[in-house]
Amino acid sequence: MDFVPVKEWFLGLFSTKDIQQALSITLRIIATLVLARLLIRFGSRLVEKIFNAKPGQILGDNRAQTLAGLLKSVLRYGVYFVTVISIVEIFIPNAARTVLAGAGILGLAVGFGAQNLVRDIITGFFILFEDQYAVGEYVTVAGVTGTVEEIGLRVTKIREFGGQLHIIPNGIITMVTNFNRGGMQALVEIGISYEENIDRAIEVLKQMSRQFAQTWAADLIEGPDVLGVVRFGESDVVIRITARTKPMRQWEIERQLRKAVKEALDREGIEIPYPRRVLISMGGT
Numbered sequence: 001m002d003f004v005p006v007k008e009w010f011l012g013l014f015s016t017k018d019i020q021q022a023l024s025i026t027l028r029i030i031a032t033l034v035l036a037r038l039l040i041r042f043g044s045r046l047v048e049k050i051f052n053a054k055p056g057q058i059l060g061d062n063r064a065q066t067l068a069g070l071l072k073s074v075l076r077y078g079v080y081f082v083t084v085i086s087i088v089e090i091f092i093p094n095a096a097r098t099v100l101a102g103a104g105i106l107g108l109a110v111g112f113g114a115q116n117l118v119r120d121i122i123t124g125f126f127i128l129f130e131d132q133y134a135v136g137e138y139v140t141v142a143g144v145t146g147t148v149e150e151i152g153l154r155v156t157k158i159r160e161f162g163g164q165l166h167i168i169p170n171g172i173i174t175m176v177t178n179f180n181r182g183g184m185q186a187l188v189e190i191g192i193s194y195e196e197n198i199d200r201a202i203e204v205l206k207q208m209s210r211q212f213a214q215t216w217a218a219d220l221i222e223g224p225d226v227l228g229v230v231r232f233g234e235s236d237v238v239i240r241i242t243a244r245t246k247p248m249r250q251w252e253i254e255r256q257l258r259k260a261v262k263e264a265l266d267r268e269g270i271e272i273p274y275p276r277r278v279l280i281s282m283g284g285t
Contacts, residue, residue, distance in 0.1 A: 028090055036083040043075045073152065117154065119171035124153040132176045138248055140177035142168045183221045184250040186243045188257045191236030193271040198237060201270050202226055205241060208264040216256065219249040224257060235273045 047068050126132075128151065133139045137148050139158070146160040156173065158166045192201050209224040223243035230240040241261070245253045265272055 025090055029087055032083055032086050032090075036079050039079050040076055043079075044072045047071045047075065116169070116171055120154045120169045123170040123173060124151070124156075127151065127156070127170060127173070127176075128153075133178050133180075137178060137180040139179065141173050141175075142166075144168065145177075180247040182247070183244045184247055186224075186245050186250040186253040186257065188224075188241045188254055188261065189230065189238050190241070190258075190261050190265070191233055191238045191273060192265070193273045194235070194237060196237075196270050198229065198239075200268075201265070202228060202239065204264055204268050204270065205239065205261065208260050209241065212257065212260050216253060219246055219253055221245060 050068075133141070133148055133151075135148050135151060138146070139148055141156065141158065144158050144160065144166045146158040146164075146166065148156065149159050149165070150157040152170075154170060156168050156170055158168060160166065190205075192198070205226045209226055212224055213220060221244040224241050225243070227240045227242060229237055231238045241257060243253055243257065262272070
């Protein structure tokens with residue numbers, strides 16, 4: 001088959017100027033996309049270097065991780081927007097002015113329908129700049145308790161203990177309970193029999209607490225402290241022990257305290273009462 005006539009026919013459709021212009025446009029688009037990719041890649045690395053190189057000296061690990069993720073997201077969307085406008089301007093000169101001119105009309109048109117979006121973004125700004133919580137912290141927000149996985153300008157993602165992921169609009173977050181700020185309290189109550197010597201039981205628990213404080217010093221801020229009798233139960237006298245722990249360690253300390261209390265009371269023969277059922281058999285005639 002002779003392809004020469006086909007080639008001549010194809011070249012006849014386009015002038016040399018058209019072909020050069022098409023090649024120029026293609027190269028500009030490719031160059032714009034490559035530049036955008038490089039900006040995102042190196043910009044993200046720069047953000048990570050700034051916030052994650054020595055996070056403990058700058059903002060703290062969680063705060064640095066939160067802001068780094070947010071800035072990379074802003075950088076990515078900003079580069080996308082500029083890239084799209086740059087490519088459009090290759091075909092439509094002064095497209096940026098047209099977009100900006102129409103922004104006012106578009107904003108007025110969608111303003112009434114975007115109130116929730118604006119509220120979410122504004123609330124997101126306050127959450128971030130007031131440092132109400134950070135990625136990796138254990139919090140309760142909007143009735144959901146779990147670990148913060150991601151904070152954005154519009155939504156916060158919370159992972160519950162059971163694995164459920166909740167995506168919560170920032171605008172509905174009106175109260176935050178943060179379990180990672182400051183020391184937490186561990187509380188254990190133990191009941192002893194009414195027949196036992198209370199002073200002796202308290203002294204045994206104090207000795208146990210001193211040993212416990214040495215074993216778990218890395219997780220404790222202060223205590224454990226034996227506060228004494230807090231109430232009388234139906235079959236026991238209830239003694240309370242408290243300790244101040246580092247964030248997120250209170251539950252482990254409570255579990256270990258209960259174990260240590262049981263072992264200490266068993267060694268000293270101090271009874272921990274439990275419900276008993278007495279069956280009386282009446283002999284028949």
